[in-house]
Amino acid sequence: MLQVVPAHMSSEAQLKVWQAWPGAHSFCCDGRVMVGPDIKVTYFAASLTTAAIVAFWVLVCPSSPWFVSVGSATLYLLTMTFMALTATTDPGIVPRNTAIDDATAAANAQQNRFVDVNGVRIPLKWCRTCKIFRPPRAAHCSECNVCVERFDHHCPWMGQCIGRRNYRFFLGFVISVCLLSVFVAAFSALMALRVARQAYAGKKPPFVDILSKAISLQPGAVVMVVFPLLILLCVGPLSCYHCTLVCQNKTTSEEIKLPYGNANPFSKGCARNCQEACCSRSSRVIQPRSLASEDMGTAAMLSDEGEPNDHSAVASLRSSTFETGTCSSSPPVSGGSHMAAAVIPVDDTDALGSRRHEAPNVALCGQCKNDDDLPV
Ligand SMILES: [Zn+2]
Numbered sequence: 001m002l003q004v005v006p007a008h009m010s011s012e013a014q015l016k017v018w019q020a021w022p023g024a025h026s027f028c029c030d031g032r033v034m035v036g037p038d039i040k041v042t043y044f045a046a047s048l049t050t051a052a053i054v055a056f057w058v059l060v061c062p063s064s065p066w067f068v069s070v071g072s073a074t075l076y077l078l079t080m081t082f083m084a085l086t087a088t089t090d091p092g093i094v095p096r097n098t099a100i101d102d103a104t105a106a107a108n109a110q111q112n113r114f115v116d117v118n119g120v121r122i123p124l125k126w127c128r129t130c131k132i133f134r135p136p137r138a139a140h141c142s143e144c145n146v147c148v149e150r151f152d153h154h155c156p157w158m159g160q161c162i163g164r165r166n167y168r169f170f171l172g173f174v175i176s177v178c179l180l181s182v183f184v185a186a187f188s189a190l191m192a193l194r195v196a197r198q199a200y201a202g203k204k205p206p207f208v209d210i211l212s213k214a215i216s217l218q219p220g221a222v223v224m225v226v227f228p229l230l231i232l233l234c235v236g237p238l239s240c241y242h243c244t245l246v247c248q249n250k251t252t253s254e255e256i257k258l259p260y261g262n263a264n265p266f267s268k269g270c271a272r273n274c275q276e277a278c279c280s281r282s283s284r285v286i287q288p289r290s291l292a293s294e295d296m297g298t299a300a301m302l303s304d305e306g307e308p309n310d311h312s313a314v315a316s317l318r319s320s321t322f323e324t325g326t327c328s329s330s331p332p333v334s335g336g337s338h339m340a341a342a343v344i345p346v347d348d349t350d351a352l353g354s355r356r357h358e359a360p361n362v363a364l365c366g367q368c369k370n371d372d373d374l375p376v
């Protein structure tokens with residue numbers, strides 16, 4: 001059962017992160033499952049899909065070969081699985097900095113910071129709500145009220161942001177919906193036409209007559225042709241669009257706003273981009289079941305075992321979206337930009353899908369004294 005905890009409870013001691021959650025998400029199973037603010041729309045989408053597939057099984061499958069039932073059940077389960085994974089997976093929420101004081105936050109808001117990613121200078125935007133410099137490609141979602149790594153968009157149908165950690169599930173969902181729609185529409189049409197031809201008992205009437213006969217004899221099957229085609233009309237172009245984005249390693253936001261002009265510092269070639277989008281896994285930063293303690297951000301940085309991560313681990317989180325980077329701030333305090341050591345990815349996936357951890361190699365410069373000053 002979903003439970004939303006009032007904000008005033010955050011002041012109580014011994015609360016877990018999910019109980020003092022500042023975003024718009026809801027949690028269940030003691031913080032094990034997190035869903036977005038629009039979860040009711042996801043329930044509606046799941047119910048609609050289930051109703052359609054049950055209608056198909058009742059109206060079409062009894063008159064069709066056995067593999068039609070098996071194929072449609074497989075695609076339906078695939079669709080529901082991807083839907084559930086997209087809706088319940090942390091999209092890559094960046095923890096808030098609750099330890100920062102107002103004066104420092106105000107000073108940071110006035111600063112211009114940049115990071116060089118593969119030769120392209122990318123500005124780091126200050127989030128006034130989360131009080132952090134957002135990592136490259138991150139954005140603050142006004143629906144969920146959190147910053148999300150590699151933010152693609154907020155999907156109302158999934159009730160959730162689509163970001164670094166659940167994008168591959170979203171991609172699987174839209175593709176499986178397309179396959180399910182094509183499958184259902186095709187076999188419904190075949191069944192309706194077969195029944196109509198049988199009604200003419202060996203004659204060869206014009207196709208229009210067969211069509212009108214199919215509508216009169218099998219109206220349910222005809223509905224099972226039209227409805228999936230309407231779904232396909234909406235989701236089909238979306239799937240193609242996201243497939244092209246995957247090949248280019250772009251987010252929807254980047255494709256629309258073109259923040260780097262014609263350059264794309266994150267592209268590694270079509271094959272690597274596809275592999276990264278479909279196979280790469282990144283660790284979760286927010287740990288909803290950890291103790292919130294005094295600092296949501298600090299609590300969120302606790303590892304699964306409850307051990308606090310060190311400073312470099314925090315840096316590695318925020319640097320995991322780019323391969324090499326240097327941080328710079330403007331105006332510089334001591335003249336010229338200050339530099340951090342080369343930043344390397346800590347979460348990467350090789351061709352076999354196994355996760356590789358590399359030691360974070362971030363050295364903090366003189367100006368990066370605390371979390372807030374990290375070269376994100
Ligand atoms: Zn934010």
Ligand SMILES: [Zn+2]
Nearest residue numbers: 141144154161
């Ligand atoms: Zn969102």
